[in-house]
Amino acid sequence: MTRIDRIADPWGTRTPYGPGETWPVRVDRYLADGLTDGDVDRWVPSASILHSNGDGLDIAVKDGRIVGVRGRAEDRVNHGRLDPKDLYGWQANHSPDRLTRPLVRRDGELVETDWDTAMDAVAGRCRELLDEQGPSAVGFYTSGQLFLEEYYTLGLIAHGGIGTNHVDGNTRLCTATAAAALKETFGCDGQPGSYTDVDSADVIALFGHNVAETQTVLWMRILDRLTGPNPPAVVCVDPRETPVARAATVHLAPRPGTNVVLMNALLHEVVGNGWIDREYVEAHTVGFEELEKRLRDYPPEVAEQVCDVPAAQVREAARVLGTAQRLLSTVLQGFYQSHQATAAAVQVNNLNVVRGMLGKPGCGILQMNGQPTAENTREAGADGDLAGFRNWSDDAQVADLARVWNLDPMDIPHYSPPTHAMQMFRHAEEGSLRWLYVTATNPAVSLPEAGRIRSILAQERLFLVVQDLFLTETAQLADVVLPAATWGEKTGTFTNVDRTVHLSEKAVDPPGEARADLDILVDLARRLDLRDKDGAPLVKWSDPEGAFEGWKECSRGRPCDYSGLSYARLREHNGIQWPVTDDAPDGTERLYVDGRFHAAPDYCESYGRDLVTGAPLDDVEYKALNPDGKAVLKAAEYLPPHELPTQEYPFQLITGRTLYQFHTRTKTARAPQLQAAAPDVWVEMSVSDAADRGLGEGDLLEVCTARGRVEARLRVSGIRPGVLFLPFHYGWWDSPDGQRAANELTPTDWDPVSKQPIFKTAAAAVTLLAASGGTPSPAPTTTGSRPVAADVPPTRGGEAALAEETVGGAR
Amino acid sequence: MKLGLAIEELHRSESHLARSLLAVSDRHAADHEIFHVARDLAGWSRRHVAELARTGRDFGVELDPEPPEDPGVLERVRQATSDRLGRRPEPGLLLLADLRHVHRQAAGVSLDWELLAQAAQGARKRELLELAQRCHPDTLRQMRWANAQLKESATQVLTS
Numbered sequence: 001m002t003r004i005d006r007i008a009d010p011w012g013t014r015t016p017y018g019p020g021e022t023w024p025v026r027v028d029r030y031l032a033d034g035l036t037d038g039d040v041d042r043w044v045p046s047a048s049i050l051h052s053n054g055d056g057l058d059i060a061v062k063d064g065r066i067v068g069v070r071g072r073a074e075d076r077v078n079h080g081r082l083d084p085k086d087l088y089g090w091q092a093n094h095s096p097d098r099l100t101r102p103l104v105r106r107d108g109e110l111v112e113t114d115w116d117t118a119m120d121a122v123a124g125r126c127r128e129l130l131d132e133q134g135p136s137a138v139g140f141y142t143s144g145q146l147f148l149e150e151y152y153t154l155g156l157i158a159h160g161g162i163g164t165n166h167v168d169g170n171t172r173l174c175t176a177t178a179a180a181a182l183k184e185t186f187g188c189d190g191q192p193g194s195y196t197d198v199d200s201a202d203v204i205a206l207f208g209h210n211v212a213e214t215q216t217v218l219w220m221r222i223l224d225r226l227t228g229p230n231p232p233a234v235v236c237v238d239p240r241e242t243p244v245a246r247a248a249t250v251h252l253a254p255r256p257g258t259n260v261v262l263m264n265a266l267l268h269e270v271v272g273n274g275w276i277d278r279e280y281v282e283a284h285t286v287g288f289e290e291l292e293k294r295l296r297d298y299p300p301e302v303a304e305q306v307c308d309v310p311a312a313q314v315r316e317a318a319r320v321l322g323t324a325q326r327l328l329s330t331v332l333q334g335f336y337q338s339h340q341a342t343a344a345a346v347q348v349n350n351l352n353v354v355r356g357m358l359g360k361p362g363c364g365i366l367q368m369n370g371q372p373t374a375e376n377t378r379e380a381g382a383d384g385d386l387a388g389f390r391n392w393s394d395d396a397q398v399a400d401l402a403r404v405w406n407l408d409p410m411d412i413p414h415y416s417p418p419t420h421a422m423q424m425f426r427h428a429e430e431g432s433l434r435w436l437y438v439t440a441t442n443p444a445v446s447l448p449e450a451g452r453i454r455s456i457l458a459q460e461r462l463f464l465v466v467q468d469l470f471l472t473e474t475a476q477l478a479d480v481v482l483p484a485a486t487w488g489e490k491t492g493t494f495t496n497v498d499r500t501v502h503l504s505e506k507a508v509d510p511p512g513e514a515r516a517d518l519d520i521l522v523d524l525a526r527r528l529d530l531r532d533k534d535g536a537p538l539v540k541w542s543d544p545e546g547a548f549e550g551w552k553e554c555s556r557g558r559p560c561d562y563s564g565l566s567y568a569r570l571r572e573h574n575g576i577q578w579p580v581t582d583d584a585p586d587g588t589e590r591l592y593v594d595g596r597f598h599a600a601p602d603y604c605e606s607y608g609r610d611l612v613t614g615a616p617l618d619d620v621e622y623k624a625l626n627p628d629g630k631a632v633l634k635a636a637e638y639l640p641p642h643e644l645p646t647q648e649y650p651f652q653l654i655t656g657r658t659l660y661q662f663h664t665r666t667k668t669a670r671a672p673q674l675q676a677a678a679p680d681v682w683v684e685m686s687v688s689d690a691a692d693r694g695l696g697e698g699d700l701l702e703v704c705t706a707r708g709r710v711e712a713r714l715r716v717s718g719i720r721p722g723v724l725f726l727p728f729h730y731g732w733w734d735s736p737d738g739q740r741a742a743n744e745l746t747p748t749d750w751d752p753v754s755k756q757p758i759f760k761t762a763a764a765a766v767t768l769l770a771a772s773g774g775t776p777s778p779a780p781t782t783t784g785s786r787p788v789a790a791d792v793p794p795t796r797g798g799e800a801a802l803a804e805e806t807v808g809g810a811r
Numbered sequence: 812m813k814l815g816l817a818i819e820e821l822h823r824s825e826s827h828l829a830r831s832l833l834a835v836s837d838r839h840a841a842d843h844e845i846f847h848v849a850r851d852l853a854g855w856s857r858r859h860v861a862e863l864a865r866t867g868r869d870f871g872v873e874l875d876p877e878p879p880e881d882p883g884v885l886e887r888v889r890q891a892t893s894d895r896l897g898r899r900p901e902p903g904l905l906l907l908a909d910l911r912h913v914h915r916q917a918a919g920v921s922l923d924w925e926l927l928a929q930a931a932q933g934a935r936k937r938e939l940l941e942l943a944q945r946c947h948p949d950t951l952r953q954m955r956w957a958n959a960q961l962k963e964s965a966t967q968v969l970t971s
Contacts, residue, residue: 429841
């Protein structure tokens with residue numbers, strides 16, 4: 001056992017391994033106040049909640065309080081390892097800022113009240129609007145951080161009980177394009193690959209995916225391959241010099257907004273050189289001819305011109321991808337939050353499909369998520385989809401859902417795609433959506449064009465309910481605030497990127513009168529008196545296990561089939577990949593083995609959309625295109641980004657995240673080690689741009705776009721010239737006068753297919769406000785924001801951040 | 812041979828569609844997807860107009876390679892007005908009317924491409940046929956977009 005500062009060394013000690021071997025065990029733990037295992041009363045099973053990796057862990061409890069965490073050696077996802085956010089983040093549960101009583105707005109002020117008063121106000125206003133206007137007045141905006149049971153109940157209440165089409169999650173900002181890209185290619189959501197593909201891949205390609213910061217444990221797995229025998233080659237596409245870029249065999253840094261051109265050029269080379277599996281393409285796909293035709297317009301020279309990536313580098317990357325024996329491709333925000341998001345992400349699918357590299361060890365696609373439970377938002381129908389990946393435009397599937405819920409199919413809105421988040425806020429802006437129930441998310445800081453969002457949320461005519469742990473920037477604008485329990489204080493399941501389901505047990509009681517989200521939702525359903533078609537209560541459960549049993553029936557026979565799982569089974573063996581059925585009781589490692597897809601017209605979740613206009617295809621079009629349910633190779637033409645640099649705004653601004661913070665920092669800022677590691681906003685600029693303007697490390701800059709301004713200290717980093725980077729985490733709850741929210745600057749624009757907002761192509765300008773005077777930028781030095789200059793003090797956690805590491809041992 | 816006439820007519824209807832799409836975009840600046848996608852789709856019609864002008868020369872018709880544009884001032888006024896009206900419900904009805912208009916216009920353009928393709932086949936004008944085969948699918952996508960947007964917008968506008 002060793003002690004290690006996991007702020008200074010976020011990925012910990014290497015445990016090298018070779019292709020096809022089992023990833024060695026390394027158990028990470030952090031206990032508060034010098035406690036040891038002997039002091040812990042009990043360990044309660046759970047999984048990680050501050051990112052999407054789904055690492056199995058146990059929560060340490062002493063005297064009814066959480067005192068630490070340790071990774072679970074036997075868990076298939078992490079083999080014992082933990083992300084620094086998990087090691088330290090649990091401390092936020094104990095924050096004195098926790099909401100402990102409901103609040104209602106009286107004479108303009110939020111004042112404490114009791115649950116009955118608060119819930120009557122919420123349900124009362126909802127009922128009033130349903131009587132006056134109908135379900136179009138009512139909307140729900142949820143999260144990627146609740147539990148499966150809560151999403152399923154929320155979707156049932158909203159879609160089935162109230163009959164509104166306005167239900168979405170903040171997953172719209174993080175993972176909507178993953179779902180959309182999978183639907184376009186495979187007719188259905190559902191992650192094809194598995195983390196174990198890292199163990200045997202000989203090429204790992206990361207497209208806009210800074211895995212070193214977003215899923216640190218997955219990066220540890222890759223790093224351990226890279227330091228072992230016969231390491232894989234790494235291809236990285238990212239405009240920043242991230243830790244992934246530094247480890248890459250080939251690093252392509254395209255101009256923001258040009259991913260479609262780059263992908264088309266890579267495919268141009270792969271197809272042109274015949275690096276394809278013709279047999280697979282013929283047997284298992286449609287659309288190859290059209291793809292081949294489209295690619296003719298995109299030789300590497302076009303990419304050189306449009307993306308500003310040397311043609312020789314494109315050819316080199318294509319050679320690595322094209323000659324891989326076992327190719328694992330992953331995608332995240334650099335594609336999802338950029339211009340033509342779905343079109344670009346679909347081309348990554350195309351790469352693996354034309355190479356026939358799917359459904360075999362080492363051959364996989366990971367269209368990533370950003371949040372711990374984003375997968376559940378998608379599958380349970382709380383994010384603009386119907387529960388169980390059901391197709392809203394297939395009457396038979398809607399009827400099947402109505403059967404499960406004991407409703408008339410007419411009660412479930414399916415006349416158009418469920419309303420996406422940005423459109424819900426638009427409806428609130430023009431006044432037709434008048435009651436908005438926000439759970440576990442902070443749109444005032446996280447949505448683009450923050451000034452506009454604030455003015456929408458602050459409207460008198462909008463009744464805003466916020467259910468959260470803290471008085472967030474959004475909660476401050478609410479009419480009713482409901483105090484919620486969080487991870488460790490309630491029981492439920494959640495599912496990670498590679499479909500691994502974990503049960504997270506209640507370890508301690510929530511503070512004060514805070515209640516589990518599920519309890520609050522069940523209470524709402526009762527107060528609204530929602531009933532099924534026989535007059536029985538619509539929501540037939542009152543506890544998590546009951547909700548899980550309900551969900552199992554809903555998922556039965558669908559691609560995300562949980563019918564073979566139970567709480568008992570997960571208590572016996574936590575961490576099982578869906579689908580879990582009678583035929584596959586131990587779960588399913590990879591989808592689409594032997595080219596068998598979920599794309600048949602009467603089974604698929606989506607008929608697809610036009611990749612430029614976003615218009616949905618109808619059943620007739622889809623049946624003509626793909627009658628046998630094969631994979632669909634969809635071609636895409638490039639369109640220039642909607643906001644291009646000008647003389648006045650010469651830079652392209654991209655926003656993103658850092659390893660040490662999560663979302664709008666509601667939890668991570670309340671964990672001292674994490675907050676100290678990345679305490680404030682910064683702006684990154686390339687060496688040449690800084691030199692041209694006479695700017696240096698630590699200078700205080702004003703960053704402007706047509707929407708607003710932010711003040712931030714400059715970090716001169718390895719980012720490509722012409723691009724600025726701002727982290728989006730920093731709102732104003734702990735800095736009321738700060739001009740620092742990145743979303744003051746971002747435009748309102750989204751991908752017409754996935755409806756995911758675009759955070760990576762705003763035209764921006766910088767002005768020097770004050771020279772550094774020796775103060776460095778608050779940006780971490782360990783990550784993508786590593787300084788070019790050598791004299792910046794390194795990011796360290798010190799004594800308070802010493803965590804334990806035990807390498808080796810059995811799983 | 813009336814091929815020149817058919818090209819001229821198509822040039823007229825595509826120019827008109829390009830202008831309508833831009834006008835719809837300006838009028839609904841607060842509906843951001845309409846604003847951006849209508850502009851992208853106007854770009855397709857502009858490309859068709861340029862290609863028709865180039866091909867037209869081979870058939871003895873002189874056509875402007877650019878659709879006539881609105882003066883920039885009017886465009887800005889429209890965007891500013893629509894932004895200000897963005898907090899009111901009435902533009903929702905206007906949006907439905909506008910999308911309906913775009914759909915009908917695109918349907919007209921689509922028929923014009925079919926006429927041109929028929930004529931090109933009859934007259935064995937390979938280049939002209941290829942032009943129609945290249946451009947016509949874009950028109951159908953413009954039409955489907957208007958239809959889809961109309962469907963998605965209608966419920967909220969009409970039930971609130």
